[in-house]
Amino acid sequence: ILNVEQSPQSLHVQEGDSTNFTCSFPSSNFYALHWYRWETAKSPEALFVMTLNGDEKKKGRISATLNTKEGYSYLYIKGSQPEDSATYLCAGTGGFKTIFGAGTRLFVKA
Amino acid sequence: DGGITQSPKYLFRKEGQNVTLSCEQNLNHDAMYWYRQDPGQGLRLIYYSQIVNDFQKGDIAEGYSVSREKKESFPLTVTSAQKNPTAFYLCASSPSEYHWDEQFFGPGTRLTVL
Numbered sequence: 054i055l056n057v058e059q060s061p062q063s064l065h066v067q068e069g070d071s072t073n074f075t076c077s078f079p080s081s082n083f084y085a086l087h088w089y090r091w092e093t094a095k096s097p098e099a100l101f102v103m104t105l106n107g108d109e110k111k112k113g114r115i116s117a118t119l120n121t122k123e124g125y126s127y128l129y130i131k132g133s134q135p136e137d138s139a140t141y142l143c144a145g146t147g148g149f150k151t152i153f154g155a156g157t158r159l160f161v162k163a
Numbered sequence: 164d165g166g167i168t169q170s171p172k173y174l175f176r177k178e179g180q181n182v183t184l185s186c187e188q189n190l191n192h193d194a195m196y197w198y199r200q201d202p203g204q205g206l207r208l209i210y211y212s213q214i215v216n217d218f219q220k221g222d223i224a225e226g227y228s229v230s231r232e233k234k235e236s237f238p239l240t241v242t243s244a245q246k247n248p249t250a251f252y253l254c255a256s257s258p259s260e261y262h263w264d265e266q267f268f269g270p271g272t273r274l275t276v277l
Contacts, residue, residue: 057205062203084262084263085263087265087266089268095270096167096253096267096268096269096270096271097253097268098268099265099266099267102263102265104263142205142206144206146262146263149262150208150262151208151262151263151266152205153198153205153206153207154205155203155204155205156205
């Protein structure tokens with residue numbers, strides 16, 4: 054895994070909106086994909102780790118999917134709340150390395 | 164309360180000085196990591212250690228040094244050889260030595276070189 058790209062860089066939504074963002078990674082030599090949530094003034098916290106093509110994980114209103122053949126993962130937030138405001142990091146592991154993307158900064162306005 | 168602590172939260176250094184950032188974990192994790200974050204970039208790996216008394220260079224190890232004399236401690240020294248040390252530094256640990264394992268992060272240290 055050489056590079057992990059996240060888009061968009063930032064996102065502003067209204068409370069109640071559903072939203073999604075993308076993590077792209079080279080599909081060769083892939084082993085695992087991680088999503089972390091990083092709230093301001095706190096430590097990053099793990100949301101999901103996925104390894105299999107077609108994996109879907111869910112935690113409350115947040116879910117994620119993984120496509121290892123085309124090299125992308127989507128993170129979905131249903132009915133965004135102000136407390137969802139954070140930076141969402143993805144990290145790809147392959148070839149004994151873990152590479153982090155630059156993150157998507159989500160702002161949810163009440 | 165199990166977790167990872169980093170100290171200090173903010174650190175100021177004069178050019179030419181070495182400085183050591185502390186990282187301690189009481190999670191009994193095998194592996195520990197040091198990352199650097201610069202604006203607009205992802206976390207970049209400086210050093211990692213999968214076991215006591217062993218550590219490996221990451222992608223940007225030049226100008227940094229580490230030690231792992233105890234399982235719970237992984238201090239990072241930023242030396243005067245590091246040309247652009249002003250950044251946010253994050254320490255992390257994971258339960259096993261496998262790179263795909265979930266990582267647990269500390270609160271970070273912001274280093275500013277004056």
